[in-house]
Amino acid sequence: MNINKTKWMIFGVAVIVAGCATYPDQATTKLMAEKMVYDAFTFAPEHKKRLDQDRSQQICSKIGDAKLTNEEAAEVVKLARASIKYPASGNLVGNWKEGDKLAHNGAGDRIRNGKVEKRKENGALCQNCHALAPGEINVGNVGPSLTGYGKQRGNSEAIAKYTYEKIYNAWVVFPCSNMPRLGATGHLTPEQITHMVAFLIDPQSPINK
Amino acid sequence: MAEPMKIRATLQGDTADVRILMRHPMETGTRKTSSGVVPLHFIQSVVVQHNGKTVLDVQWSQAISRDPFLGLRVKGAKLGDKISVTWTDNKGDKRTDEVSVAAGS
């Protein structure tokens, strides 16, 4: 035992002297990096959850070109399915005008100097990543274009339900996609999501003009 | 205190390409902060001289961006010619800096 220990110590010294430092393994990396996260941020106890990863986020944090396994994808979809809640009214299609405003609102709930950005409600962030009404210039392209969304799909009950669920938890359709699980993480309320559905599928909405 | 400008004057053929960066807040007089409205404060005039002779006489409004830029070209310039720039703001602050025309790249 003692001999073994000494051996290891000698080996360790040799490693450093020879400059054979190398990349840490996955487990060590994770341990170090997770500690860095909690050391790096100042947060009130109620905001710790913004740093903690839920099970789906852990699965969806693949490094580099690493891919999801079928089992992982299935788990994420299952968790997403279970997360979806519907508005109390049961009506999935709200007011497209409200949805239009929300789609162009990227604010709400950001934290600076310990203060949470106060807004009447959180914006739906759509404009940041998606093309919206035809001809609108100041839109992102991280996500696919939503121009003509309802025109192409119609506004049937089935489409309304699919759209609601996709916004509530995008990972129910595409596990680990870049799209935030806006309802499931609590960023948007079920009622807000009904407005987003209306904005996307209502024939009167600028999206479908 | 007025701070030094950055002036680049480089010769392209017989023309000096002059690029000037000035440090100035260029306040519009409408910006509100927690301590009230920031008073109007901006560069009103910039005079550019080539060997002591005025080549550009500039009047600005508060709509010119903070840390203003001015670019111009002076014909008939030679290596080593002096380009001097003077700005004056609405509070009477001013600053003069001078460079020699350098070879262009």
Next chain:
Amino acid sequence: MRQLRRQFLKLTGSASVLTAAVSAGLLKSGNALASTWNKAGFESKSVVDIQKSLGATSMTDSKNITITAPDIAENGAIVPVAVTSKIPNTQSITIIAEKNPFPLAASFEISGGGEGYVSTRVKMGQTSNVRAIVKADGKFYTAVKEVKVTVGGCG
């Protein structure tokens, strides 16, 4: 005023004397040399009033004026605008952001070896025409370019 300046230059003689006077602080170069700030023009709220303040009773559209500016400005706080005038004997260039509360942004009087080219940066509150007015041989010429201003940031 312009007349006075030229006379002053003649009186003081060579350029080097003038430079020496400036550096010695004898001469408050800005005030002494700059033309009078066009208060009427800078306080005007319309292009027509600005025109009046410049003494431009009529203007001709000119293809010999080039306005170099982005079609879309990512940030209205700092919109680069350059104006090139190929009109012979260009005396002055004026830059107007038509939809700004005070549209007249800058006026450049060119003399000596100064070329018909100026470049600066303008704050623009919204999408607007940027207009250039060029005075050459006592006549006024103009050109316009639209600059779309998008609000930056994600707020």
Next chain:
Amino acid sequence: MEIMRGAGFTAGVMLLVTLSLPAAAQNDLSVGRKMLVEDNPGELWIDQGKDLYYQKRGPKKASLEQCDFGMGPGKLEGAAARLPRYFADTDRVEDLESRLLTCMSTLQGFDKNEVAKKAISSPRSRGSDIEALALFITSKSNGMKVNVTLSHQKEYDAYKAGEYLFYRRSGQTDFSCDQCHGEANKRIRLQDLLHMTSAAGAQEVASTWPAYRGAHYVVRTMQWRLNDCVWQMRLPDLKYGTDYSIALTTFLNRRGNDAVIQVPGFKR
């Protein structure tokens, strides 16, 4: 069948007719950018940083001339190009900004927390001491190639941790860096997003900070960039000069090796 990350987008694009920004509009953005980069107001901060570097300041009335940025005390040429790196005196990997913090406290006697608190200036201010100093010191590597080497074990650790953190999703937006910076030719609204997992994108990160931020009218540093990202991601307040920031910077700068440094950069 394996499901690729982000497969949703690919599928989504196929379902919908994409309406991206017309090519002409893209060109018109570049006209403005070029005009601004050529004459960068950030240059006005270089002298400010130079003055601060040589001034005897702080409780110890010392300049920063004895600060070792990795090439020896007072040796600034090319130093920033090799950061972050391991420093024996602090037994830690440090980036330029945390190293400045170290020297300002050990050599000049400033209170680290006080300096850190003021390190990121408010928009339209004269900028912070660290912002100006970081620009001055990085400008001493202008024209040189980024060359972050990994030799000490802690440098390897920082690189790997940085990679892990780049892909770590959390919070109500489910974002990691990768959601915005993992693909080419993406924009948030009209703002281009660097494709940081490509060499070219990482090289732009490694060679253009500190940069003049037009919308703020001040020179900003890499640490500011990280702070603003995590703010948009709805994470809590990121402290200044932490191992988290240093690890991410190590990961990105190392992958940005061979980029030619040209600061100040210009960011809309």
